[in-house]
Amino acid sequence: MRRFSKWPWILLLCAAAAGCGGDEPKFNGIDVTGADWGRDFRLQDPDGRTRSLADFRGKYVMLFFGFTHCPDVCPTALTRAKEVKRLLGADGERLQVIFVTVDPERDTPVLLREYTAAFDPSFLGLRDDTDATKRTAAEFRAFYEKVPTGAGYAVNHSAFTYVFDPQGRLHLAMPHLQSAEPYAADLLVLMKRTS
Amino acid sequence: MKSLLLVLLLSLTALSATAQVQVKDPWVRATVPQQAATGAFMHLSSPADARLVSASSPVAGVVELHEVRMEKDVMKMRAVPGIDIPAGKGAELKPGGYHVMLMNLKSQMKEGEVVPITLVIEGKDKRRQTLEVKAKVKALTTTGQGETKKH
Numbered sequence: 001m002r003r004f005s006k007w008p009w010i011l012l013l014c015a016a017a018a019g020c021g022g023d024e025p026k027f028n029g030i031d032v033t034g035a036d037w038g039r040d041f042r043l044q045d046p047d048g049r050t051r052s053l054a055d056f057r058g059k060y061v062m063l064f065f066g067f068t069h070c071p072d073v074c075p076t077a078l079t080r081a082k083e084v085k086r087l088l089g090a091d092g093e094r095l096q097v098i099f100v101t102v103d104p105e106r107d108t109p110v111l112l113r114e115y116t117a118a119f120d121p122s123f124l125g126l127r128d129d130t131d132a133t134k135r136t137a138a139e140f141r142a143f144y145e146k147v148p149t150g151a152g153y154a155v156n157h158s159a160f161t162y163v164f165d166p167q168g169r170l171h172l173a174m175p176h177l178q179s180a181e182p183y184a185a186d187l188l189v190l191m192k193r194t195s
Numbered sequence: 196m197k198s199l200l201l202v203l204l205l206s207l208t209a210l211s212a213t214a215q216v217q218v219k220d221p222w223v224r225a226t227v228p229q230q231a232a233t234g235a236f237m238h239l240s241s242p243a244d245a246r247l248v249s250a251s252s253p254v255a256g257v258v259e260l261h262e263v264r265m266e267k268d269v270m271k272m273r274a275v276p277g278i279d280i281p282a283g284k285g286a287e288l289k290p291g292g293y294h295v296m297l298m299n300l301k302s303q304m305k306e307g308e309v310v311p312i313t314l315v316i317e318g319k320d321k322r323r324q325t326l327e328v329k330a331k332v333k334a335l336t337t338t339g340q341g342e343t344k345k346h
Contacts, residue, residue, distance in 0.1 A: 071224055071290075072272070073270040079337075156270060176268060
């Protein structure tokens with residue numbers, strides 16, 4: 001509840017910034033509008049259908065990479081996405097959250113479906129073979145590598161969340177170390193600019 | 196009678212030794228079916244310098260101590276040989292830092308269940324003691340931020 005009460009202030013500050021300076025409200029994340037990377041992906045959903053950005057026209061897409069063996073950063077990112085959706089209220093319905101696994105060996109379609117649904121039934125997990133995963137990460141300038149950790153392995157990965165407008169154009173790369181509020185504020189700014 | 200007294204005395208000594216390191220708010224992140232790994236988090240404190248050197252649990256085939264770090268926006272996870280528990284300061288095992296990694300899980304970790312974890316603690320004198328922890332399974336969506344405040 002306490003988080004909610006911050007909202008009027010954030011909105012007021014944004015409005016003030018726009019009103020006084022004549023500038024558009026600034027993003028908290030990194031503005032990558034017009035980038036010649038992060039243009040699209042072709043990956044399998046848990047039903048085995050190939051999905052690309054075109055399938056999400058009309059939705060604001062929040063995409064990030066992760067793996068289910070990750071006890072920490074990935075559930076935090078998914079929990080934050082759930083919180084962002086809640087903070088957006090009715091506009092949350094215009095949000096599509098996509099979790100791309102960088103560990104397709106262990107993250108089976110069934111596991112991926114269960115995992116994303118545990119956070120929000122509307123969240124979608126995507127996976128593919130190692131080559132397609134590598135290609136996707138390269139397109140998003142995302143880094144990942146398998147590293148041994150004692151008995152098993154972890155997948156170190158860059159933890160940005162990418163935000164697309166309803167036309168499938170990339171606008172933002174949000175760092176992991178930000179809470180749900182700046183994410184939601186950026187989405188509201190983007191919704192205002194692109195609607 | 197004499198032997199009973201001795202047993203009593205010995206168990207008291209054992210109790211005072213293990214009572215040195217204290218565990219607060221131990222919890223395990225819930226899993227979904229087929230998910231093979233999760234993390235256990237807690238706060239450890241000790242009046243004297245100590246070190247968590249290993250852990251085990253009947254729910255997991257493999258248990259390791261892990262550290263997660265963000266390096267230039269890259270999430271890096273690695274196994275560590277131990278986690279220091281500085282006197283008075285303690286060690287926080289929380290998301291975005293250290294955790295006890297439970298791997299090769301034998302069953303799904305369901306919210307509300309209690310997971311036994313055995314910690315092996317080493318003192319400055321290199322003497323080791325074990326500590327039994329009962330960690331509560333919390334929702335997959337637990338952030339770990341402000342968790343200790345709630346209690």
